[in-house]
């Protein structure tokens with residue numbers, strides 16, 4: 067049996083997947099904000115409860131909004147700041163007396179979709195998180211590429227490719243880059259800010275995408291063009307068999323109609339459109355991908 071934990075800022079979720087790949091248990095609790103130690107205890111309790119309910123033990127993978135630095139062995143780049151600076155994998159191994167694999171939640175999303183989601187049957191899958199932030203992950207042959215710096219797939223902090231004259235001014239990103247990261251152009255908040263700037267009022271991202279008004283159409287045209295340029299640069303490096311989109315903006319159905327031909331236009335003569343697919347598992351991808359971090363069980 068495989069156990070997966072999704073450790074988020076507001077909830078901790080556990081899922082158990084049996085040998086046939088079937089989900090046999092799912093449970094969630096509120097993330098304790100008291101202390102890091104309370105978080106470790108809450109995870110250990112979820113695992114022990116699941117195992118006593120199911121009458122067997124399992125392998126354990128954990129998805130976190132960050133990564134464990136290979137240099138220090140401590141959590142870095144996490145927006146759940148309570149985790150930063152702690153050896154989360156080692157502390158869980160101590161609490162649960164077994165090896166524990168910890169991975170970035172975008173990598174877990176990609177692994178989940180590559181294993182039994184939209185990317186099933188495809189060898190090279192590029193998973194895209196398109197929401198409040200822009201992230202991603204790479205799976206090859208059912209295995210996640212973590213990379214020596216644990217940043218493989220982090221395309222959201224590349225500069226926007228082939229900027230037009232009106233896109234060259236750049237802006238500061240929280241990551242420290244000064245030339246306008248992709249995330250700052252095509253995240254959900256960026257899309258809403260572009261619409262607000264143009265139309266003088268607020269609309270949610272999926273509303274902008276569905277609207278027929280001229281301002282909304284102009285903002286969406288820029289969005290599709292920027293997304294296509296950004297993904298074409300991924301295609302030139304990785305040439306994935308499938309690109310699977312997740313995150314809040316994955317609900318914009320026009321993405322799946324607009325992207326294939328637009329990516330083909332910007333990539334290096336691919337002689338065919340890119341395969342761009344909507345995710346299957348939605349919000350469950352973190353917990354499912356975490357479970358699949360132990361593929362050989």
Ligand SMILES: [Zn+2]
Pocket residue numbers: 222223239240241242243247249
């Ligand atoms: Zn950045």
